[in-house]
Amino acid sequence: MTQARQGLMYAKDPHVVIVGGGFGGVAAAKALRDAPVRITLIDRTNHHLFQPLLYQVATSVLPPGDIASPIRGILRKQANVSVTLGEVTSVDKAERNVTVDLSDGTREVVTYDYLILATGARHSYFGKDEYEKHAPGLKSVADALAIRNRILRAFEQAETTEDPVKKGLLTFVLVGAGPTGVEMAGAMATLVRRTLKSSFRRINPQSARIILVDQANRILGPFSEALSKKAQKHLEGLGVEVRLGHGIESIDGDGVVVGGERIISKTVIWTAGVAASPAGKWLNAETDRAGRVHIQQDLTMAGYPEVFVIGDTASLNQDGKPLPGVAQVAMQQGRYAGKLIHRRVIGRKDMAPFRYFDKGNMAVAGGNFAVLQCRKVQLSGLLGWLPWAAIHIAYLAHSSLRLAVLVQWLWTYLTGQRGSVLVVNHHASPHQECSRQVVHPLIASGS
C-alpha cells in the first residue's frame, strides 16, 4: 500500500498541482488516488459545479446547492489531496511554480513537479466586452442567480408598471442558439407558461415574448439538421420566437438591434461564445482563436512534459477536427493526465496517446423534450429526454444531489411549480436562500 493511501503524505513524494476543480481537475485528482504523490488542488471557488444544469438554476427549477458540491467534500476520502481556495494568477514554467491569491488576501507561491491546468472557459463577447453589463452570460453559480434575479424582477416590475410591454419588461432575448440558448429558451417558456401562469394579477406572464437569436441558419449547430429542426419546432410550439440568420448588431440597456430591427427588452441573456481561461497567457503558449492552449497528444505543452493542460482550456485535434468544449472531453482528459502522471512517477512506460471517446450530444428544448445524437442513433422528444435525465442525474457529484434533483424534477413535472422562484437581495450572499447549502456551503464566483 502506498503511503498516500494510508493517509500519510511525505515531502519526498512528487507534488502534483491541479488548478481547477471542475470536470477535468476533479477527474485528474481521482485518477491519482493510488499514486505515491502529494496533490494540491487549487480552485477560486470552493465547489465543483455541474454546469450542464446551470440553466435550471437560472430559470428557478433548481436551487444552486443541488448542482454544486464542495470540492473538499468530493475528495474528502482521498488522503493524498489537499484543497486550497485561491485564484492562480501566473505560472513560472522555468521555476516550476504557480502564484496563488489566497482567500485571506495573502499571496503564495506553490512549487510543482507536475502541473495540471484545468481552468475551463469564460464568456466571450467576441471583442464587444461592453455588452456584458447588459447581457450577462451563464457560467457560474453567481451568474445563474443574477440571471434568475433579472428574469423574476422583470415580472415583478411589470406587475407594478404602466405599459410594461412597451418598456420591454415582458420581452426576453437570448443571444446564441447553441445548446445553452436552446435550453434556457425552453425552460423560460415553461416558466412563464406554467409556473408563473396564475401568480400575477395585473399582467399575464403567458404573454411574455421569448426571442432566441442566432446568426447561424439553424439552432443547435452540433446536432444533425433533422434534430435541430425538431427542436426548433418544439420551441416554437412553446411560444419561443426563433430568429436565425442575423447576428446581434448592438446591445444596450433598453434592448438589442438584430437584423436592422430594434427589439425593446429589459432582459437580454448572452448564451453565445466562450473563450478559454487565461492559462495560455500564463504559459506564454501557442493558442487557438478562443485562447485554448495547443497541446500534444499526451496532453502536455510542447517542451514541458510536466505541464498538462486539459478540458475547455486546451485545444487538441482528433481526426482533423478540434475536440469540443464539453464535460466528457474534460473528464476523459483528466483521467488520462492522472494515469499518465502515476505511470511516470512509478517509472512505467507511457500509455498510448489520448483518444476521445465521443458518447454523443444531448440538449433539452423545454419540458420533457430533448434531442439526443450518438453516432447513428438520433432520438427526440420524451425518448431523448429519458436518457438525458438519467445521464445528468448519474453524473452529479453526490447521491444526495441525485435524490434532490430527482425529487425536484418530479415535483415540477407533476405540479408545474419550481423549487427556487426567489428574487434574492443583491447584497445577500447566494447561499442564504437555500437550506440545502447549510450542508453544502458554496462560495460563489462572480466571474
Ligand SMILES: Cc1cc2nc3c(=O)[nH]c(=O)nc-3n(C[C@H](O)[C@H](O)[C@H](O)COP(=O)(O)OP(=O)(O)OC[C@H]3O[C@@H](n4cnc5c(N)ncnc54)[C@H](O)[C@@H]3O)c2cc1C
Ligand atoms: C451553461 C453551460 C451548459 C453546459 N452544458 C453542457 C452539457 O450539457 N454537456 C456537456 O458535456 N458540457 C456542457 N457544458 C460544458 C462543460 O460544462 C465544460 O466543457 C466543462 O465544464 C469543462 O470542464 P473543465 O474542467 O475544463 O472546466 P470547468 O468545469 O469550467 O472547471 C474549471 C474550474 O477552474 C476554476 N478556475 C478557473 N480559473 C481559475 C484560477 N485562475 N484559479 C483557480 N481556479 C480557477 C473554476 O472555478 C472551475 O472550478 C456546459 C457549459 C455551460 C457554461
